[in-house]
Amino acid sequence: MNEAQxxxxxxxxxxxxxxxxxxxxxxxxxxxxxxxYEQSQYYLSLTQEERQQIYFYLSPKEMxxxxxxxxxxxxxxxxxxxxxxxxxxxxMLSEMYTDNxxxxxxxxxxxxxxxxxxxxxxxxxxxxxxxxxxxDETAGSIMTTEYVxxxxxxxxxxxxxxxxxxxxxxxxxxxxxxxxxxxxLVGVISLRDLITRGDDELVSDVMGDRxxxxxxxxxxNDVAKTIRDYNFLAVPVIDKEEHLLGIITVDDIIDVIDExxxxxxxGLAGVDVGxxxxxxxxxxxxxxxxxxxxxxxxMGTATLISRYEVLVSEASILAVFISLITxxxxxxxxxxxxxxxxxxxxxxxxxxxxxxxxxxxVLTGVxxxxxxxxxxxxxxGIWKHNFILGFVIGTAMLFAIIVANLAGSxxxxxxxxxxxxxxxxxxxxxxxxxxxxxxxxxFNIAAYFMNFFI
Amino acid sequence: MNEAQxxxxxxxxxxxxxxxxxxxxxxxxxxxxxxxYEQSQYYLSLTQEERQQIYFYLSPKEMxxxxxxxxxxxxxxxxxxxxxxxxxxxxMLSEMYTDNxxxxxxxxxxxxxxxxxxxxxxxxxxxxxxxxxxxDETAGSIMTTEYVxxxxxxxxxxxxxxxxxxxxxxxxxxxxxxxxxxxxLVGVISLRDLITRGDDELVSDVMGDRxxxxxxxxxxNDVAKTIRDYNFLAVPVIDKEEHLLGIITVDDIIDVIDExxxxxxxGLAGVDVGxxxxxxxxxxxxxxxxxxxxxxxxMGTATLISRYEVLVSEASILAVFISLITxxxxxxxxxxxxxxxxxxxxxxxxxxxxxxxxxxxVLTGVxxxxxxxxxxxxxxGIWKHNFILGFVIGTAMLFAIIVANLAGSxxxxxxxxxxxxxxxxxxxxxxxxxxxxxxxxxFNIAAYFMNFFI
Numbered sequence: 039m040n041e042a043q044x045x046x047x048x049x050x051x052x053x054x055x056x057x058x059x060x061x062x063x064x065x066x067x068x069x070x071x072x073x074x075y076e077q078s079q080y081y082l083s084l085t086q087e088e089r090q091q092i093y094f095y096l097s098p099k100e101m102x103x104x105x106x107x108x109x110x111x112x113x114x115x116x117x118x119x120x121x122x123x124x125x126x127x128x129x130m131l132s133e134m135y136t137d138n139x140x141x142x143x144x145x146x147x148x149x150x151x152x153x154x155x156x157x158x159x160x161x162x163x164x165x166x167x168x169x170x171x172x173x174d175e176t177a178g179s180i181m182t183t184e185y186v187x188x189x190x191x192x193x194x195x196x197x198x199x200x201x202x203x204x205x206x207x208x209x210x211x212x213x214x215x216x217x218x219x220x221x222x223l224v225g226v227i228s229l230r231d232l233i234t235r236g237d238d239e240l241v242s243d244v245m246g247d248r249x250x251x252x253x254x255x256x257x258x259n260d261v262a263k264t265i266r267d268y269n270f271l272a273v274p275v276i277d278k279e280e281h282l283l284g285i286i287t288v289d290d291i292i293d294v295i296d297e298x299x300x301x302x303x304x305g306l307a308g309v310d311v312g313x314x315x316x317x318x319x320x321x322x323x324x325x326x327x328x329x330x331x332x333x334x335x336x337m338g339t340a341t342l343i344s345r346y347e348v349l350v351s352e353a354s355i356l357a358v359f360i361s362l363i364t365x366x367x368x369x370x371x372x373x374x375x376x377x378x379x380x381x382x383x384x385x386x387x388x389x390x391x392x393x394x395x396x397x398x399x400v401l402t403g404v405x406x407x408x409x410x411x412x413x414x415x416x417x418x419g420i421w422k423h424n425f426i427l428g429f430v431i432g433t434a435m436l437f438a439i440i441v442a443n444l445a446g447s448x449x450x451x452x453x454x455x456x457x458x459x460x461x462x463x464x465x466x467x468x469x470x471x472x473x474x475x476x477x478x479x480x481f482n483i484a485a486y487f488m489n490f491f492i
Numbered sequence: 493m494n495e496a497q498x499x500x501x502x503x504x505x506x507x508x509x510x511x512x513x514x515x516x517x518x519x520x521x522x523x524x525x526x527x528x529y530e531q532s533q534y535y536l537s538l539t540q541e542e543r544q545q546i547y548f549y550l551s552p553k554e555m556x557x558x559x560x561x562x563x564x565x566x567x568x569x570x571x572x573x574x575x576x577x578x579x580x581x582x583x584m585l586s587e588m589y590t591d592n593x594x595x596x597x598x599x600x601x602x603x604x605x606x607x608x609x610x611x612x613x614x615x616x617x618x619x620x621x622x623x624x625x626x627x628d629e630t631a632g633s634i635m636t637t638e639y640v641x642x643x644x645x646x647x648x649x650x651x652x653x654x655x656x657x658x659x660x661x662x663x664x665x666x667x668x669x670x671x672x673x674x675x676x677l678v679g680v681i682s683l684r685d686l687i688t689r690g691d692d693e694l695v696s697d698v699m700g701d702r703x704x705x706x707x708x709x710x711x712x713n714d715v716a717k718t719i720r721d722y723n724f725l726a727v728p729v730i731d732k733e734e735h736l737l738g739i740i741t742v743d744d745i746i747d748v749i750d751e752x753x754x755x756x757x758x759g760l761a762g763v764d765v766g767x768x769x770x771x772x773x774x775x776x777x778x779x780x781x782x783x784x785x786x787x788x789x790x791m792g793t794a795t796l797i798s799r800y801e802v803l804v805s806e807a808s809i810l811a812v813f814i815s816l817i818t819x820x821x822x823x824x825x826x827x828x829x830x831x832x833x834x835x836x837x838x839x840x841x842x843x844x845x846x847x848x849x850x851x852x853x854v855l856t857g858v859x860x861x862x863x864x865x866x867x868x869x870x871x872x873g874i875w876k877h878n879f880i881l882g883f884v885i886g887t888a889m890l891f892a893i894i895v896a897n898l899a900g901s902x903x904x905x906x907x908x909x910x911x912x913x914x915x916x917x918x919x920x921x922x923x924x925x926x927x928x929x930x931x932x933x934x935f936n937i938a939a940y941f942m943n944f945f946i
Contacts, residue, residue, distance in 0.1 A: 075722045205688045234659045268529045269743040289723040299753030307830030318855035325827050336816040344812045354805035358798045361927050362790040364815050369920035373779050376761030401772035466823035473815050
């Protein structure tokens, strides 16, 4: 790929020259020879002045092609839009696939949104308005209306004719959807089937007549699951009456999968890893809510320990092992949590496995607790020549781990039940919570054996 | 989707009936009317006896179509293979796309592998052998050799003719790759372009002549990045001399993205969340290595505290706040770690941002440390009427958090540098490590102010 990189560097240098020299035609031919992704990378590297120059060099349609790819990652799209002449921006949005235009428009305030919609043709504006009202993270919010549809009564060659006409506008032409006169989805044909069949065959004879679809109100993660399971390149979106409303393509689903993975990861860490800011104040402001909340939960643990202060002052050796027990239980609880969250996400019918999941985690806790408990019993027994102390620490560890596993599996289930995303129950939360239960277990057991330590 | 589910239930009930009644033809037509994903779900629900029955009902090709989808998730494919007549299994593997057959064969031991290869035609066996030697997680290991290629000198109608012939075998026909006489990749055309262009135009005039490709030795995550960035449905794989070796399709990339997300998540939690076993012994055996390792790291912390036992016995109030300081620092460190791991994964040129990343994390630590430190200073000052104690705890927390953030960002960078996946540095590891540093900081500060506590 080194040669390709060099070639790319050269192209970028050329573009810079052409822009400085205001050589519009040279710039256009070089720029348009790039893949839209490369165009977008180049665009992102420009200064505001340079960007404003190229708005005059490129048509709204050409800018739209690049913005299709840009919008996925870029938070500052709003700024770019405001730099443009409003009519140019509105034209560009009209030229984009509806789903991508809607993504951008959703980032704007209502006044700007209305301004751009008013500058579009009524058809374009209506199409966009229709998509704007779907709730975030539903199939409706990520679908596009640029698909190819034919009637079941048409022949393959008629269908191919329609396809060729729509090929320039449609987001995918690799599936053709078959609808009846009421616009209900009745079948699907892949382009692969279309080109290998005889021209005179009827669409109804060739099509798959039990098309897999998703409902417009479905969660986008369920759509992702369908596309992933069936290895689809796109899936049709229907309403309750089975009317075909749009399609969702695999590239948008990859974004959904990425988003979901980042959000699960963020949940586990108790921080939004999407936060790409290197400004420490911004970063700190996003992390402090969890830290401060957990600080107060941790104060609960401190209060609990302070009740046993007399115990500690009589046998200071007990203080030595607080962090070992809370730490180990916290680690076990975090493991449990992660497994439980993933199992909840993977299973369709969550109800069935709740009890089994918790039992399995508690039993796992018993086994890991026994083994770490016995290990620490032996280590302390030998190290401190005190097997009773070892027994106390080992037993406390066993029960602390069991309780941590119970919390680690039960809490995401409860969150799921009351309608929250179980992935929000973070590792830090579980380990801070298990600090509390671990300390309680530890000092209660220790108190029982107090006579042996003094 | 409820109606669709009911229909599905009915179909499954029918299949069961046909199987029991040994109605081969009825079974075949019902089974083959299902989508391959549905076939695979049905197959997975069968008993061994039932499975062995359907090996006689379905041809190796029909079984292969279903196995293409099965292999992604299923660990027990090996068992299924062994149930089949060996020649049937070999025929089925021959009928599969090479990348999927290779995935399955890679799970077998060498003797079985050789057995099946010997039963295939030489061509098929050679194709598979070629892919078998690519290293795991490289582009070569996930590519398939079933693509469509044409010459630049052919016309569009000639290309369409080739496409139609290959349409049944190729894994995707939506991109046609253009090669020269030395089989070097020189261009690419999408089927969309093919069907909208005139029959007599030359491929060389229509094709994109700077095709984006990946190298056969590239990491599969880099391939995923390319497909994702460019919104591709497939990407060609070349060797150093630019010979076209195969293609990688977007459905395989979705699996790569899922795998990667699961592995990052597992890394952060210190447990393999792919572990779907509900057997607590299996689950425990996978979690214990981390737990026991961290137990010994935790023993280090305990040893450290035991050095300050005299301090604790003189001022037992110090013990009360151990877990608060270690816990909060551990939480901050986990946040830092997660952000650092994701930033390392997102950035291509990792070298540039190392120092900035660490500085940004440390500064974030200073700010979060100051705010949590001041909060706890006030809370303890007011609660315990002891602002000096509050000052000690607050200051210890400030420095413990800074050090935890330093460790959280530095350790994944170091792991990356020495060639490990930074995602393996788990949250539990960072929080156990920061227990140690936090305790050290805490007791050193406390020792300095000792006179005030006794």
